[in-house]
Amino acid sequence: MKTPALTLIFAILTIGICSAQARVSGVSMLTNVPMAQAINDAQQAADQNAGWMVMLGDGRSMAPYYGKGSVLLVDKADFSRLKPGMMAVFQDADGDLVGHWLIRKEAAGWVTQGVNNAALDTDLMTQGNYVGVIFGVLKTAGEDATGIAYARQHNLPRVIGKSY
Secondary structure: OOOOHHHHHHHHHHHHHHHHHHHOOOOOOOOOOOOOHHHHHHHHHHHOOOOOEEEEEEEOOOOOOOOOOOEEEEOOOOOHHHHOEEEEEOOOOOEEEEEEEEEEEOOOOEEOOOOOOOOOOOEEEEEOOOEEEEEEEEEOOOOOOOHHHHHHHHOOOOEOOOOO
């Protein structure tokens, strides 16, 4: 039986993902959910599923899908099962965790791109720098001091929607 918090998290995920797929421009995707609560709800779900990780979203290249104050659920999916159109997290040459769309698979790795970036990313995503697939985005009321402190306490990595 799912706890109310987990039921809430999946409702938020469904709403967030469906809203993001609508690609509504100029509309705020913020909710009234405090950042710390969203992190806690996401962590409860991740704790029950092997391979799931909670990360923070940041940057502008993936708006409206995620940005500053978003809480991301990431799954360490099998690299060989990735498909174009998935949002994946990888470590770029600068050492940043980047979350961008998978555009196409080439012999040397995946070509990626931020949804708001005019150009393809300069780094390929390879099996060696691959972290996981973003499958859930929890929108929050935005970053706040309590949420940032909670994220630091839980050592949550930050994924950047990076512009190159």
